[in-house]
Amino acid sequence: MNQPFDLTQINLSMAQENQYEVAVLPIGAIEAHNRHLPYGQDFFHTSEVARRCVRQAWEATQKVLLLPALPYGVDSNLMDFPLVMHVRQSTLDALVHDLALSLVHHGIKKMVLLNGHGGNDFKPLIRQLQFEQPLHLFLINWWQVGSDCYHEIFEKVDDHAGELETSVALHLFPELVQTKNAGNGQTRPFRFEALNKGWAYTSRQFSKLNDHCAVGDPSKASAEKGEQYLQVICQRITEFLIELANSPLDEDFPYQNRESMGNR
Numbered sequence: 001m002n003q004p005f006d007l008t009q010i011n012l013s014m015a016q017e018n019q020y021e022v023a024v025l026p027i028g029a030i031e032a033h034n035r036h037l038p039y040g041q042d043f044f045h046t047s048e049v050a051r052r053c054v055r056q057a058w059e060a061t062q063k064v065l066l067l068p069a070l071p072y073g074v075d076s077n078l079m080d081f082p083l084v085m086h087v088r089q090s091t092l093d094a095l096v097h098d099l100a101l102s103l104v105h106h107g108i109k110k111m112v113l114l115n116g117h118g119g120n121d122f123k124p125l126i127r128q129l130q131f132e133q134p135l136h137l138f139l140i141n142w143w144q145v146g147s148d149c150y151h152e153i154f155e156k157v158d159d160h161a162g163e164l165e166t167s168v169a170l171h172l173f174p175e176l177v178q179t180k181n182a183g184n185g186q187t188r189p190f191r192f193e194a195l196n197k198g199w200a201y202t203s204r205q206f207s208k209l210n211d212h213c214a215v216g217d218p219s220k221a222s223a224e225k226g227e228q229y230l231q232v233i234c235q236r237i238t239e240f241l242i243e244l245a246n247s248p249l250d251e252d253f254p255y256q257n258r259e260s261m262g263n264r
Contacts, residue, residue: 005058006051006066021063021245022110023103025096026050029073029117030085034161034214036182037169039083041161043071044176045168046116049142052234053114057241064241065108070095073117080207093125104135110244112138114237118160136254138244145233153228155220160206161185162216164229171226183212184219 002009004018028043038044047069054066075086100111113122118141126137143164146153154163162185169177187209194200206213252258 003055004062005054005064008068019063020065020108021061022057022112022241023065023067023108024050024054024112024114024241025067025099026069026114027073027092027096027116027120028069028071029075029119030071031073031075031078031117032081032084032213033165034182034185034218035212036178036180036218037161037166038173038176040071040176041165041169042073042116043069044173045165046114046142048172049116049230049234049237050114052230053237053241056234056238057245060238060242061245063245067099074119074121075117077119077203078206078213080205081213089121092120093122096122096125097129100129100133100135100137104133109134109249110136110138112140112241112244115139115141116143118143136249140237140240142233142237145236146229149232153225153232156217158185158216160216161214162218163221163225164216166218166221167223167226168230169226170221170223171230174223179218179221182218183210183214185212185214185216186210187215 002011002014004010004014026046026049028046030039030043032039033041050066050069054064057064070092072085072087072092074089074092075084078084079086096113103109103111115122122139126139129135129137150157154167156163158164166177166182190196192200195202209215247253250257
């Protein structure tokens with residue numbers, strides 16, 4: 001049965017009948033994730049989060065459209081590991097830019113980038129596109145959506161291929177997880193205090209952190225933790241998509257109406 005929220009499954013009749021207000025574009029990466037997680041980790045979990053949320057938002061509004069996920073991301077700092085696939089941010093931006101213009105042409109002026117890879121940085125593109133086009137772009141890094149309740153579920157905050165991602169993988173695609181091969185995710189600190197404290201920044205070359213492309217301990221991961229975290233973030237993302245779909249594109253969007261602010 002054709003799913004009316006999925007662009008790859010609708011047909012011309014469905015496209016003509018439905019009035020879509022919001023389009024969601026999932027974006028992942030193809031890269032090493034410790035020794036136990038698949039290279040498609042970011043692509044798989046971002047695609048699933050997007051599908052769950054868009055399906056639920058569609059059921060509530062009949063206004064939200066799921067675009068096919070982009071599998072590739074910015075991975076220049078992981079290229080020392082075999083078969084990591086890297087595209088430049090400018091390449092990724094160009095593709096998102098053209099897709100956004102296609103949506104505007106078809107009358108869809110609300111777009112959500114559901115990002116699943118920390119190396120992707122779309123903020124400059126969002127500023128530029130909203131300056132150039134009658135389009136409202138929103139960015140969600142899905143792994144950050146539940147950061148306020150992270151410690152209620154997981155033992156330690158991690159960064160890459162640790163407890164969070166392994167837990168999500170164990171829930172969504174356990175057949176692709178080889179836990180026995182996992183490294184401990186321990187990394188070498190910078191020699192500079194400014195970098196370790198975070199008020200100075202440099203790109204991390206992952207092959208200098210350790211030999212298994214991980215930042216975080218996966219040993220405490222479980223499918224139950226993954227399910228719990230996904231429930232939190234999917235509920236929040238779905239609610240946002242519903243609000244976005246139902247909100248009129250008036251002159252104050254996406255801010256509160258001037259009238260509702262009173263004399264404050």
